Amino acid sequence: MDTLTFTFEPGGRPLYEQLYRRIAAEIASGRLKAGERLPSKRALGAHLQISVNTVDGAYRMLADEGYLDSRPRSGFFVLALPRTLAAPTPRPAAAATPPSPDAACRYDLRTGLVDPDTFQPDLWLKLARKVMPRMGAHLAAGDPQGERVLREGLTRHLREFRALDASPDQMVVGAGMEYLLGLLAKLTGDGAVYALEDPGYPKLRTVLANSGVAHRFVGLDEAGMRPDRLRASGADVAYVTPTHQYPMGITMPVGRRLELVAWAEERRGRYIVEDDYDSEFRYAGRPVPSMTGLTRSEKVVYIGTMSRSLAPSTRCAYMVLPPALLAAFRQRFGTYACTVSMLEQHLLAAFIGDGLLVRHLNRARTLYRRRRERLLDALGGAFGDRLRIHGANVGLHLLATLAGGPGEKAMKARAAEKGVRLAGVTDFAASDAARLPRNTVVIGYAALHDAEIAPVVRRLAAAWATA
Amino acid sequence: MDTLTFTFEPGGRPLYEQLYRRIAAEIASGRLKAGERLPSKRALGAHLQISVNTVDGAYRMLADEGYLDSRPRSGFFVLALPRTLAAPTPRPAAAATPPSPDAACRYDLRTGLVDPDTFQPDLWLKLARKVMPRMGAHLAAGDPQGERVLREGLTRHLREFRALDASPDQMVVGAGMEYLLGLLAKLTGDGAVYALEDPGYPKLRTVLANSGVAHRFVGLDEAGMRPDRLRASGADVAYVTPTHQYPMGITMPVGRRLELVAWAEERRGRYIVEDDYDSEFRYAGRPVPSMTGLTRSEKVVYIGTMSRSLAPSTRCAYMVLPPALLAAFRQRFGTYACTVSMLEQHLLAAFIGDGLLVRHLNRARTLYRRRRERLLDALGGAFGDRLRIHGANVGLHLLATLAGGPGEKAMKARAAEKGVRLAGVTDFAASDAARLPRNTVVIGYAALHDAEIAPVVRRLAAAWATA
Secondary structure, three states: OHHHOOOOOOOOOOHHHHHHHHHHHHHHHOOOOOOOEOOOHHHHHHHHOOOHHHHHHHHHHHHHOOOEEEEOOOEEEEOOOOOOOOOOOOOOOOOOOOOOOOOOOOEEOOOOOOOHHHOOHHHHHHHHHHHHHHHHHOOOOOOOOOOHHHHHHHHHHHHHHHOOOOOHHHEEEEOOHHHHHHHHHHHOOOOOOEEEEEOOOHHHHHHHHHOOOOEEEEEEEOOEEOHHHHHHHOOOEEEEOOOOOOOOOOOOOHHHHHHHHHHHHOOOOOEEEEEOOOOOOEOOOOOOOOHHHHHOOOOEEEEEEHHHHOOHHHOOEEEEOOHHHHHHHHHHHOOOOOOOOHHHHHHHHHHHHOOHHHHHHHHHHHHHHHHHHHHHHHHHHHHHHHEEEEOOOEOOEEEEEEOOOOOHHHHHHHHHHOOEEOEEHHHHOOOOOOOOOOOEEEEEOOOOOHHHHHHHHHHHHHHOOOO | OHHHOOOOOOOOOOHHHHHHHHHHHHHHHOOOOOOOEOOOHHHHHHHHOOOHHHHHHHHHHHHHOOOEEEEOOOEEEEOOOOOOOOOOOOOOOOOOOOOOHHHHOOEEOOOOOOOHHHOOHHHHHHHHHHHHHHHHHHOOOOOOOOOHHHHHHHHHHHHHHHOOOOOHHHEEEEOOHHHHHHHHHHHOOOOOOEEEEEOOOHHHHHHHHHOOOOEEEEEEEOOEEOHHHHHHHOOOEEEEOOOOOOOOOOOOOHHHHHHHHHHHHOOOOOEEEEEOOOOOOEOOOOOOOOHHHHHOOOOEEEEEEHHHHOOHHHOOEEEEOOHHHHHHHHHHHOOOOOOOOHHHHHHHHHHHHOOHHHHHHHHHHHHHHHHHHHHHHHHHHHHHHHEEEEOOOEOOEEEEEEOOOOOHHHHHHHHHHOOEEOEEHHHHOOOOOOOOOOOEEEEEOOOOOHHHHHHHHHHHHHHOOOO
């Protein structure tokens, strides 16, 4: 009974718990050995001057948890733990995520950002006040395709602004484009091969590779993905960004859209995925109808996202599935919870339903239009004809080609030396097949404050002066 | 020029847009044919009595979008669309999700629900007021593993309540357990085979199948997953619910925990996944240390979720990865956005950081403890010894076995006739290997209002009276 002689901490945990901990520790350390019989409850109670009930409580917990074996009319025996653990060594600390190498850059002209000023906390708080009291009725995981009220709002928005007539029943809401593409890759059939634009959005390759889906790269011409190359690739699903090709900024003409859809119509299992990521921001010309809206083909999947229209922090994207893929979704993912939280879904539904999304888009479009014009003016003033701008009609980035420049790499490096971080077109290219313009950088201007335009352009002018 | 003779709608869209639409429609319908030359801007302007600029605007948009070819000094020509579209037929309406067959049941005793009264809208609104003004600084997609402030809060919580010492750097936050298991299935190596508890959570099979990962079912004994069967299965990864086996309610003793971890330690590529889904609600005995905390083995992955501790609507789960899997995560998913929205993450971080999660859990535990006791009393009063209760120490469901009952199917059917929906243990069984108690149903009581307990038990007593 020596090992069990100890003093209780007064005013600490309940006595039975202190005793439980002590005995468990003795067993774990090996001081109490397998097969050993513990003192009777009465004896230990008397020894430690505690009640029999307290000892009973501790013994029973130890038995519950597999430390002790309770044998009727014999008492409690230490059980053999299959593997006595050495004194636990602390886990090696996990390495923190390495900081980005460009963290030092003063100005960030990467794509994929939005202007912090477009976020209106008061408006969202107002929506939260409206929505929160109702959330007690929505504590379950909800509809696998997303809340109906949100899908109704989104389809109404698509009808009014993208001439896309979809039913809420065809729509699937999910936590971002990456998540939805991961789902889609499982719906388009085993062994389906995806065609990706080259140059294009690098993350698509990662998502497809992570989904175990093969892909081929297909080069572009001035109208977007080349149908001849697509055909030659042997791919089944063509993933395109027709409104504003990422990153080249090409708006795919109607003819090319129809040509691609015709390719998909030729064979069973073929699809077009239309990623309409930043269609909300169009500054010149009028909106081209979406491929989905234009053709009403059952071969086109439409994917939209709140990442640009609202902010990447939102984590809400949506896709419109043709009947065959919708059936596959319901069969394979019909028991899943929608990955967007119910609060977020109801906030967004109220945002859209109250007409605030349209107002937000108008406000943001005006802001970005003005910013784009100022940036174009400033670049024109600094570089004149030496810098050709393209792909600037839609979206939140543009391309700039420096005539007789020192090469894209040198342009990026010199800009970085001056504190300006930007990407070059080759950063988006996957293969040599991508015929890229030389001396061309990609400028994301969404998060560039108006006051920063002049200094950024000055720095770029200094960086590229000797070119 | 006849086809282009039409009257403008006064006060409608801008004239250039009306003209654009009209010409596009004529081309789409085939009335204007490929190769046809459009009238000069001046001529059409004079004909329609509009300005040359208006015609110019319409022609240029049509050229931009691939309807027209602009030939310098020759004019505008209709381009060949690769495939003339017939008048678009409306898409067939997608079938709405079929309503659940049990929708008519008055009382829902399924598992996976929480009590609506545990949701405190005022508290969440207060948090929203605190967090929302800061969200403008968090519009980007954020850390792939989840916001650091949230991971710090969650690891602190695990340290204090689950004796689990993890670093925030090891933690990955994601939109629900299904999502995280989908990720994990890609991290544990190609060809890894998962062992699932049988009976167990049916959704796990679906998620693994959707991830292209093979699984084997492993039966249970009174301590949980059987190590001999696990060994015989040839599986690499054992997925277990040791705190409160789903659905059998078994708390895995320490010895079995260590035995399973020892199995994993034997070979490279083996892992234990510890799903701790409802550990927060323990009513009898004291908490058994988590396998991860107990062994500090680098072979254990811990998965926790907010679905039970808060609500399924939250869509936030988290896992603690050992170093090898963390490295794999960063390599394969390091460019992904975290699937939980930034707003949700910051709300949860404030909720945990302000000590509100602990308070919420205490409140909910008290509520569920009282409900469980009332339910047990009522069942005892109605059935006496005929109904044996088990698996009720932890969590939000219990098992009830009716001595000499008419069989599980009949018990469920008769309960449904009386308006009570509940599951039987075989609903969770995957194979004949699962040795299941007969006449046993699973009763989820989390969303059962106190006032409903008496009527529900009365209905069950009536349903099972003739047994």
